[in-house]
Amino acid sequence: MAIFAPVRSRIQDLAFVVLPLLLAVVVVLISQFTLGSWWLELLSYFMPAFLVSSLVLAVLCLRTGRGWRHRWAPALLLLACLKPFSETVAFHGTDGEADLTVMSFNAALFNPYRPETLESDPGLFDRFYDHLRTGPSPDILCIQEFYHAFQRDEELTIDSIVKLGGYSNFYMNPRFNHDYAGLIGVATYSKFPAIASGRLDFAGGDHTNGHWNDFVVRGDTLRVVNVQLRSMSIRWTWDAARSLPADLWWNLRNIHGRLRQGYHARNAELDAIEGFLRESPYPVILCADINALPYSDTYQRLKRLYHNAFEQRGRGFGFTYHHFPWFIRIDNQFFSPQLGISHFRTRTDIAISDHYPVEAGYRVRARR
Secondary structure, X not given: OHHHHHHHHHHHHHHHHHHHHHHHHXXXXXHHOOXXXXXXXXXXXXXXXXXXXXXXXXXXXXXXXXXXXXXXXXXXXXXXXXXXXXXXXXXXXXXXXXOEEEEXXXXXXXXXXXXXXXXXXXXXXHHHHHHHHHOOOXXXXXXXXXXXXXXXXXXXXXXXXXXXXXOOEEEEEEEEEOOOOEEEEEEEEEOOXXXXXXXXXXXXXXXXXXXXXXXXXXXXXXXXXXXXXXXXXXXXXXXXXXXXXXXXXXXXXXXXXXXXXXXXXXXXXXXXXXXXXXXXXXXXXXXXXXXXXXXXXXXHHHHOOOEEHHHHHOEEOOOOEOOOOOOEOOEEEEEOOOEEEEEEEEOOOOOOOOEOOEEEEEEEOOOO
């Protein structure tokens, strides 16, 4: 058997030295830098697989490796994975009382199947209204893919949410969509009056735009920004999923093209508003469906400006999209370091959209 010893040694070197080093370089490039590379962005979709691989390699090297010769590279890979791991799963709890509660919710036009049916689902409206009736409503409610029409009573969402949520103020960046016969855009409800407001028109579609409002909370002024960036284009039906093997190459090229277009569009949209965010005279709470993973350029650029609420006070994986592919977190709240955060949770009990709402409680700190 000694004849196979050199072969075995080379295989172990490949598994416990070369492979971990290659993975570590890729993970560092993705998680530590924003290089504006679509190919690195594409690799970021495989970050969960990289994290699992690092754990598997670490366990294997402990069991079969040859001392430090085969342990230093897996250890380096584990170190490289610490940052993306903290962006994937959180272990925090509640910390004190909140001065302000904020919910961000992509309502998917209050019917995620509307692009196929063009019809409202009264049951989805009623279920959301029941949440407003039975539970304490957040002080500020930011909705993306908001929808208001005039055909049925339940579609009068502006009036219904104001009344049932106990809101005294409403702000919107609306566009009328003829196909859906209603207003579409982002909307913000607040129990505080805005002392200043403005629109953020950074894209051509009805869904992707934003607006901002300045509110006075406990004597301090905060800026709440509500935006939606370009879609990831991953919405699939069962029929589409079954068609994948039928023409594998065409489907892979189609998926690649849609993801690539979305990546470039989101970068352009963030370019258009990043200066505005940086120049805010007040602490910012950014409520956004960024349509990008935590390892993406979009997410990392926003983290250079603000803290992420999930990373600071979340628990578990915090997945916010519960249709295909079911395991991603694309809905976020970011906040300025001048603010504190008491809690964060993904509201999986509100399942009326293909997105779950995310809710956070903030503490207003005296600025020096």
